Amino acid sequence: MPLFTLEVKQSISVKYHILFWLGYFMFNVVRWGSYFNDYWYSLKSNLIEFPIHIIVVYINVYYLIPKLILRKRYWHYLFSILFMLAMVYLVRTGLNYLLVTKSIWPEAENSGRFLELNHIVAVVLGELYVIGFVTAIKLLIDWSIEKQRNEELAKLQLSTELKYLRTQIQPHFFFNTLNNLYALTLTKSDNAPQLVIKISDMMQYVLYEVKSSKADLFEEINHINNFIDIARLRFNESIDFETDITGDIEDVEVPPLLFLTFIENCFKHGLKNSDTVTVKMSFNVVGKEHLEFNLVNSFKSNPDITHEQGIGIANTKRRLNLLFGSNYILETTIKDDTYNLFLKIPIR
Secondary structure, eight states: OHHHHHHHHHHHHHHHHHHHHHHHHHHHHHHHHHHHTOHHHHHHHHHHHHHHHHHHHHHIIIIIIIIIITTTOHHHHHHHHHHHHHHHHHHHHHHHHHHTOSOSOTTSSSOOOTTOHHHHHHHHHHHHHHHHHHHHHHHHHHHHHHHHHHHHHHHHHHHHHHHHHHHHHHHHHHHHHHHHHHHHHHTTOTTHHHHHHHHHHHHHIIIIIOOSSOEEHHHHHHHHHHHHHHHHHHHGGGEEEEEEEESOOTTOEEOTTSSHHHHHHHHHHHTTSOSOEEEEEEEEEETTTEEEEEEEEEOOOOTTSOOOOOHHHHHHHHHHHHHHTTSOEEEEEEETTEEEEEEEEEOO
């Protein structure tokens, strides 16, 4: 199959080469024929000259540039071009003299002479024009193909990195959750079976229901509620959690598991220096264009304790940068023992 695809691409490439030279040839025949009012002479002279053009152009594009220019052998390239131009002058002038017209330079007012400076300059400039014109087209096409290839590679890299970051989130989350379960089993808590069920529901969502780069916001909120239930099972009455939703969240899709890291962070730091934590979470759909996520939790800072940023927050910030570039807002503030987080992302 790959061989067939390669052959097809090559045949398409050859087809376009043929069409280009046929079009260029007919344009030149009509152009010079109308200029001299002699289409027969224009046809014969172009039949002589175009095979030479094609040979010289392909030698330059497919041999001299890759072998000399790209390897910075500029003097070798210059001498090669000068040698080719000298050969072009001799072969083109000779064939025109033998097969087309005995006039060396019928385009001039006087017929001109072989190896006359003005005639050499005219032939050389004409050949340089063809070489430059076709080489510019080839380089432009190569640049366009390379640009498209780089864009596809960038998209693939972005997709791969996002998938990698998501795989980091899941083990990180389940590691913390299993620690919760371990703590309950140590105390032989009656809440341990309920926690197992909640963990099962969350694993089902993460492993089987989240399969793309987008997830339904309603399902994400249910997933967060499961996590909150798990936290309540472990910490009993230590958590006071409120959720507020405004706007129409139907059909709103967001990056999966994006908000959960921030919720985890609330419990992680909110309970560090306190027996209870109060959390207020809100989702607000603004004009069906943006989603605003607000998170406020009680937070008692301790200057003697250094709070290091874990993998979860760093991972989430990296995901936001990859997904939205600069088209998002993430702000965090700590004021009066309260941690405030505001996130605004596009949803269309």
